[in-house]
Amino acid sequence: MVEGPRGPIGWGETGEGPPLVLVAGLGSTGAIWGELPRLLGRRFTVLAPDNRGVGASRDGTPFTLAGAVDDLVRVLDHRGHDRASLLGASMGGLVAVHTALGAPDRVDRVVALSCAAHLSAHGRRLLEVLRDLLLYLPPERVGHALMTLAFAPPAHETMAGFIREATVLYGLDPADAVGALAQVEHLLEGWDLRTRLTGLSVPTLVVTGLRDPVVAPEDTADLARLIPGAERLDLPQAAHSVLAEGGAEVLERVVTFLAGAD
Numbered sequence: 001m002v003e004g005p006r007g008p009i010g011w012g013e014t015g016e017g018p019p020l021v022l023v024a025g026l027g028s029t030g031a032i033w034g035e036l037p038r039l040l041g042r043r044f045t046v047l048a049p050d051n052r053g054v055g056a057s058r059d060g061t062p063f064t065l066a067g068a069v070d071d072l073v074r075v076l077d078h079r080g081h082d083r084a085s086l087l088g089a090s091m092g093g094l095v096a097v098h099t100a101l102g103a104p105d106r107v108d109r110v111v112a113l114s115c116a117a118h119l120s121a122h123g124r125r126l127l128e129v130l131r132d133l134l135l136y137l138p139p140e141r142v143g144h145a146l147m148t149l150a151f152a153p154p155a156h157e158t159m160a161g162f163i164r165e166a167t168v169l170y171g172l173d174p175a176d177a178v179g180a181l182a183q184v185e186h187l188l189e190g191w192d193l194r195t196r197l198t199g200l201s202v203p204t205l206v207v208t209g210l211r212d213p214v215v216a217p218e219d220t221a222d223l224a225r226l227i228p229g230a231e232r233l234d235l236p237q238a239a240h241s242v243l244a245e246g247g248a249e250v251l252e253r254v255v256t257f258l259a260g261a262d
Helices: 036-040 065-079 091-102 121-136 139-150 153-158 160-170 174-188 217-226 242-259
Strands: 002-004 007-009 011-015 019-023 045-049 084-089 107-113 204-209 231-235
Touching (some): 091 107
Parallel strands (some): 084 107
16 A cells, blocks of 8 residues: 555555556456456556545545546556556546556556546436445445446356356445445546547557447447557447456457557
8 A cells, every 4th residue: 555645545466577557447446356467467567456435545535537547656656667558447447548648658558448538428327327326225235236237138147157256346345335426426527538539649459348338339439439549349249347248368359469568
């Protein structure tokens, strides 16, 4: 853990090799990645921070996208990494892209999973649904509800055991409920990176689940279209959890892309 200007920042770390930061989505700590850090740790030094407001980063000022960039850079500084690649999912993908725009000299490559360049009308409605879940569901039921959105219907048949395990990872610590809600409220203020993305020079891979009910596939496609030279990977049968639903083949594609920074 390190103390930053906005409060303490906690993270998990494993592996050896070029640094890679995993940026979790809304309401999630670094634990959301499950076995992924261990798998990626065969090739990379993997850092998985807790977003501001949850986990070991629970205290301090409320979450903002600008603050998330500062927190991420603070972790890199503390660990002595001049540069790192970033892999972010959903809100974490947005943080990763924000970091590449705001501190391009610190970022080697970006993998953006299931995220959008701006807050669309659909995205706003979805965030309002998530806000209601956080306000009115018991914290122990939030993960169960989110699983309905995170995986496409076929996955609930073919990956039932995995999804049961993922439900635990998605489960919300009651102590994190206030921080997760603050993340939603900040995102509801809106963002729009579209005019800035054309100047992004960091190599980027954008992965889209074409059955994603959380972030509209059209919005993720817009992100890929606007980033010069971005690689795009569309998964026809995936929803929001594209790495899990895509399996070993997609993970290999991601690792191959990230290894280009070696």
